[in-house]
Amino acid sequence: xxxxxxxxxxxxxxxxxxxxxxxxxxxxxxxxxxxxxxxxxxxxxxxxxxxxxxxxxxxxxxxxxxxxxxxxxxxxxxxxxxxxxxxxxxxxxxxxxxxxxxxxxxxxxxxxxxxxxxxxxxxxxxxxxxxxxxxxxxxxxxxxxxxxxxxxxxxxxxxxxxxxxxxxxxxxxxxxxxxxxxxxxxxxxxxxxxxxxxxxxxxxxxxxxxxxxxxxxxxxxxxxxxxxxxxxxxxxxxxxxxxxxxxxxxxxxxxxxxxxxxxxxxxxxxxxxxxxxxxxxxxxxxxxxxxxxxxxxxxxxxxxxxxxxxxxxxxxxxxxxxxxxxxxxxxxxxxxxxxxxxxxxxxxxxxxxxxxxxxxxxxxxxxxxxxxxxxxxxxxxxxxxxxxxxxxxxxxxxxxxxxxxxxxxxxxxxxxxxxxxxxxxxxxxxxxxxxxxxxxxxxxxxxxxxxxxxxxxxxxxxxxxxxxxxxxxxxxxxxxxxxxxxxxxxxxxxxxxxxxxxxxxxxxxxxxxxxxx
Amino acid sequence: xxxxxxxxxxxxxxxxxxxxxxxxxxxxxxxxxxxxxxxxxxxxxxxxxxxxxxxxxxxxxxxxxxxxxxxxxxxxxxxxxxxxxxxxxxxxxxxxxxxxxxxxxxxxxxxxxxxxxxxxxxxxxxxxxxxxxxxxxxxxxxxxxxxxxxxxxxxxxxxxxxxxxxxxxxxxxxxxxxxxxxxxxxxxxxxxxxxxxxxxxxxxxxxxxxxxxxxxxxxxxxxxxxxxxxxxxxxxxxxxxxxxxxxxxxxxxxxxxxxxxxxxxxxxxxxxxxxxxxxxxxxxxxxxxxxxxxxxxxxxxxxxxxxxxxxxxxxxxxxxxxxxxxxxxxxxxxxxxxx
Numbered sequence: 001x002x003x004x005x006x007x008x009x010x011x012x013x014x015x016x017x018x019x020x021x022x023x024x025x026x027x028x029x030x031x032x033x034x035x036x037x038x039x040x041x042x043x044x045x046x047x048x049x050x051x052x053x054x055x056x057x058x059x060x061x062x063x064x065x066x067x068x069x070x071x072x073x074x075x076x077x078x079x080x081x082x083x084x085x086x087x088x089x090x091x092x093x094x095x096x097x098x099x100x101x102x103x104x105x106x107x108x109x110x111x112x113x114x115x116x117x118x119x120x121x122x123x124x125x126x127x128x129x130x131x132x133x134x135x136x137x138x139x140x141x142x143x144x145x146x147x148x149x150x151x152x153x154x155x156x157x158x159x160x161x162x163x164x165x166x167x168x169x170x171x172x173x174x175x176x177x178x179x180x181x182x183x184x185x186x187x188x189x190x191x192x193x194x195x196x197x198x199x200x201x202x203x204x205x206x207x208x209x210x211x212x213x214x215x216x217x218x219x220x221x222x223x224x225x226x227x228x229x230x231x232x233x234x235x236x237x238x239x240x241x242x243x244x245x246x247x248x249x250x251x252x253x254x255x256x257x258x259x260x261x262x263x264x265x266x267x268x269x270x271x272x273x274x275x276x277x278x279x280x281x282x283x284x285x286x287x288x289x290x291x292x293x294x295x296x297x298x299x300x301x302x303x304x305x306x307x308x309x310x311x312x313x314x315x316x317x318x319x320x321x322x323x324x325x326x327x328x329x330x331x332x333x334x335x336x337x338x339x340x341x342x343x344x345x346x347x348x349x350x351x352x353x354x355x356x357x358x359x360x361x362x363x364x365x366x367x368x369x370x371x372x373x374x375x376x377x378x379x380x381x382x383x384x385x386x387x388x389x390x391x392x393x394x395x396x397x398x399x400x401x402x403x404x405x406x407x408x409x410x411x412x413x414x415x416x417x418x419x420x421x422x423x424x425x426x427x428x429x430x431x432x433x434x435x436x437x438x439x440x441x442x443x444x445x446x447x448x449x450x451x452x453x454x455x456x457x458x459x460x461x462x463x464x465x466x467x468x469x470x471x472x473x474x475x476x477x478x479x480x481x482x483x484x485x486x487x488x489x490x491x492x493x494x495x496x497x498x499x500x501x502x503x504x505x506x507x508x509x510x511x512x513x514x515x516x517x
Numbered sequence: 518x519x520x521x522x523x524x525x526x527x528x529x530x531x532x533x534x535x536x537x538x539x540x541x542x543x544x545x546x547x548x549x550x551x552x553x554x555x556x557x558x559x560x561x562x563x564x565x566x567x568x569x570x571x572x573x574x575x576x577x578x579x580x581x582x583x584x585x586x587x588x589x590x591x592x593x594x595x596x597x598x599x600x601x602x603x604x605x606x607x608x609x610x611x612x613x614x615x616x617x618x619x620x621x622x623x624x625x626x627x628x629x630x631x632x633x634x635x636x637x638x639x640x641x642x643x644x645x646x647x648x649x650x651x652x653x654x655x656x657x658x659x660x661x662x663x664x665x666x667x668x669x670x671x672x673x674x675x676x677x678x679x680x681x682x683x684x685x686x687x688x689x690x691x692x693x694x695x696x697x698x699x700x701x702x703x704x705x706x707x708x709x710x711x712x713x714x715x716x717x718x719x720x721x722x723x724x725x726x727x728x729x730x731x732x733x734x735x736x737x738x739x740x741x742x743x744x745x746x747x748x749x750x751x752x753x754x755x756x757x758x759x760x761x762x763x764x765x766x767x768x769x770x771x772x773x774x775x776x777x778x779x780x781x782x783x784x785x786x787x788x789x790x791x792x793x794x795x796x797x798x799x800x801x802x803x804x805x806x807x808x809x810x811x812x813x814x815x816x817x818x819x820x821x822x823x824x825x826x827x828x829x830x831x832x833x834x835x836x837x838x839x840x841x842x843x844x845x846x847x848x849x850x851x852x853x854x855x856x
Contacts, residue, residue, distance in 0.1 A: 102715075106727060107722050108725070108726075108753055116522060121726070151633060204715065206712060206714025215678075216678055219577035220847050221848075302747055308552070364575075368582075368585070371581075375585050378589050387586060388572075466574040467582060469572060470572075471572050472572075474572060478573070486550060486551060490746060494545055
């Protein structure tokens with residue numbers, strides 16, 4: 001029985017292994033002196049990352065809150081369609097949105113062609129442009145989580161608001177926003193983590209963030225110690241964010257208790273208000289979804305007589321790999337969260353924190369860390385067992401996205417009252433019986449939504465896949481990268497649309513009743 | 518734990534079986550991601566019966582991967598899109614010496630390693646692209662000429678971390694020394710029209726848009742744009758002109774795409790055969806036509822688009838020199854504030 005206390009720490013530690021391997025390697029092999037390293041550079045990584053993070057945070061909070069508030073609290077023209085469309089930007093990798101906006105706004109780009117005016121252009125390849133790209137591609141994280149909160153506001157609260165005759169805007173800021181704040185914050189944390197780990201978009205936009213700094217030091221200067229220093233500062237940055245988040249979550253703990261009872265009904269908007277709600281929703285969808293999709297369709301059209309149908313083979317690879325990895329990861333998360341609930345130890349609390357670090361680390365760094373680890377194992381066994389196998393890819397995705405699935409599962413478990421634990425202990429036949437008859441059914445929506453979010457994230461993953469995949473195994477994301485690095489943007493249209501269609505299926509499922517129940 | 522050991526045993530058995538089947542194949546790590554390369558590999562398999570397995574990724578990452586894998590590496594061959602990373606692989610002892618009469622015949626001496634550890638497959642010229650309405654080509658000379666104060670606010674290029682810019686700067690160090698290279702960097706940065714960003718295509722577009730007047734780019738990007746299906750790309754590429762720098766000096770800086778056989782290659786013979794095939798007239802013609810790169814094999818002509826730019830003098834500096842100064846180039850670029 002005792003092993004159950006050690007299983008969660010063991011899994012947590014395994015998940016963090018690629019990152020730990022990297023740190024150990026850096027410390028053993030790297031020269032940790034302060035030479036070859038300028039303070040000004042670190043300062044510029046810090047400033048750029050901070051600015052990008054704050055900007056993205058503000059944008060995802062605004063877009064996510066407005067969209068979720070409208071969608072959860074009001075009935076207006078097109079509200080049901082918008083409810084789905086608001087989630088769909090999640091289907092796009094940020095770098096693809098980046099390409100499309102450059103193609104749209106560049107000199108003699110699509111915008112200038114549409115209006116027949118060659119001077120019509122906007123330089124988006126800068127920090128503000130990057131904030132815009134990350135904001136519009138990540139806001140659905142906030143939307144998805146906050147909509148549940150806004151939607152479960154109790155009728156008592158809404159009656160109180162109408163009795164006090166507070167204006168809708170005041171009511172929003174005084175009552176509803178504080179109630180949904182934990183969810184909004186949790187969603188924006190996901191968005192920020194993704195932003196921090198991005199490499200492709202920031203490099204293309206010419207912004208030196210921490211993740212660019214890691215690459216610059218490691219590969220550019222061949223300075224391992226420099227790279228680890230940047231990585232450590234990045235981790236401190238991440239811990240700072242997570243710590244702030246946990247403080248705020250504690251402060252707003254009361255929020256969940258008000259969410260019980262009868263749900264408030266939606267308010268039907270009429271006249272000008274109806275038009276306003278529609279207008280705001282349409283603008284959000286225009287910039288986050290219609291323009292990027294339109295650009296891809298246009299490129300697809302340019303390329304139509306020389307389409308490369310091998311993309312369907314890449315689609316198959318993407319699908320099979322993703323479904324398998326997402327399954328493994330969600331299973332492991334369930335095991336860990338279950339064990340931490342019933343067999344908690346101090347050690348598991350620590351390894352739990354370690355296991356979610358991968359989410360903020362650039363995928364390529366996770367990939368290299370895993371190479372180091374697998375090489376160590378292969379050398380110990382005296383033969384190549386791990387390198388270039390699917391196992392490695394699944395491992396890398398686990399390290400990279402464990403935080404996402406564990407968040408989902410924890411969220412689900414936190415809604416199961418401890419009295420159920422007691423009851424099942426008293427009446428349940430066996431532990432496994434309880435898991436299958438009590439916990440899994442209760443957790444179903446959270447497990448499915450965790451699986452789908454993993455599926456979407458992994459489909460878009462590029463850097464770790466690039467380094468770790470077996471020979472002759474290309475995914476759609478890899479294919480898009482290859483075509484884009486060839487600098488023939490229009491060729492990106494077809495595989496990007498295929499990728500988006502596959503993730504869009506998951507997004508729509510995520511939005512369906514099965515998951516939202 | 519029983520299951521785990523079974524899985525490990527199974528995996529070991531599988532990998533042994535897999536390596537037994539590897540007899541007639543060659544495993545390639547490549548930074549080149551062109552469809553024409555895939556066609557070339559397919560053609561090679563057709564004629565020789567040797568299967569080509571490929572993983573593409575960034576060159577820096579592939580070199581790191583090779584270094585970590587050591588003797589266990591499955592890769593027989595490394596292909597990079599620039600000399601810097603190829604030289605780095607050689608310096609780290611990741612490549613091995615190959616002697617082949619075919620390769621010596623097909624590839625000129627300055628485009629291959631003296632010890633036979635790497636061979637150039639295509640040449641890439643780093644040139645200026647300028648706006649003919651604003652720049653008189655008479656005012657352009659060699660790379661150092663870009664530091665002339667009268668070009669203030671006119672120069673456009675991508676970041677110094679880009680492999681092509683690194684190698685260009687390294688070639689300046691090799692040709693003129695470190696002090697001159699720093700002077701070049703500082704003068705260049707002082708003349709920038711905007712912060713370095715985007716890829717080569719974006720630099721060409723920026724010149725056409727009037728954001729600056731002169732950009733440093735590789736020729737084949739202009740070739741690709743001129744042959745694009747996006748008519749706007751074609752118009753933009755037609756609105757700028759190419760200038761081959763340093764014609765009165767050492768000649769235009771030439772980088773290469775190149776290949777080497779890895780130190781611990783399990784299929785060395787096949788790898789050599791593949792490099793030989795890639796240097797053949799047939800393969801070189803395809804490199805030239807599909808991607809508008811310059812063939813290294815002197816028996817092969819450049820594509821029509823490339824030929825239309827005319828003959829020019831190439832820097833014959835042995836590329837090991839460029840490789841040697843690549844790290845120094847990064848230092849100097851940082852020192853000179855080239856982002």
